[in-house]
Amino acid sequence: MRALHFSLILILLMSIAGCGGTGTPAPTVEPIPTPQGVYEQPTSVITPPAATSASATAAGADLAQGQRVYEMKCISCHGDKAEGMPGKGKNLVSLAATVQEFEDILRTGAKGRLGSEHLFGSSQISPSGVQNLYAYIQSLKK
Numbered sequence: 001m002r003a004l005h006f007s008l009i010l011i012l013l014m015s016i017a018g019c020g021g022t023g024t025p026a027p028t029v030e031p032i033p034t035p036q037g038v039y040e041q042p043t044s045v046i047t048p049p050a051a052t053s054a055s056a057t058a059a060g061a062d063l064a065q066g067q068r069v070y071e072m073k074c075i076s077c078h079g080d081k082a083e084g085m086p087g088k089g090k091n092l093v094s095l096a097a098t099v100q101e102f103e104d105i106l107r108t109g110a111k112g113r114l115g116s117e118h119l120f121g122s123s124q125i126s127p128s129g130v131q132n133l134y135a136y137i138q139s140l141k142k
Contacts, residue, residue, distance in 0.1 A: 065132040103130045
């Protein structure tokens with residue numbers, strides 16, 4: 001009797017396993033919402049009062065805003081005029097970097113080679129904030 005029950009259960013399980021393909025609905029795929037651009041997030045580092053046209057340069061960079069960012073984030077290690085400070089930060093006036101290389105330094109610490117002090121990340125400074133800071137440092141060379 002026990003063998004008969006076992007055989008019936010086995011046959012029942014095999015028939016159920018063979019039927020599953022046609023009655024099972026296909027899984028639905030819902031789109032994943034994409035986040036807003038990471039640079040659209042305001043931060044205290046780059047949110048200035050309205051810039052005046054007098055402080056904007058012809059290239060579109062705002063030197064006054066670049067100076068504010070420099071004074072808030074960079075001056076303690078790189079000095080008043082970006083001349084560098086022994087044991088703290090390099091001379092930025094003599095830095096020969098493109099704006100893209102400069103942005104890499106700000107966002108990743110040159111992919112970790114410069115330590116974590118430079119890590120603005122992807123949302124701590126906007127592309128225009130990078131341009132403003134870069135232009136301000138470049139203006140110190142004059």
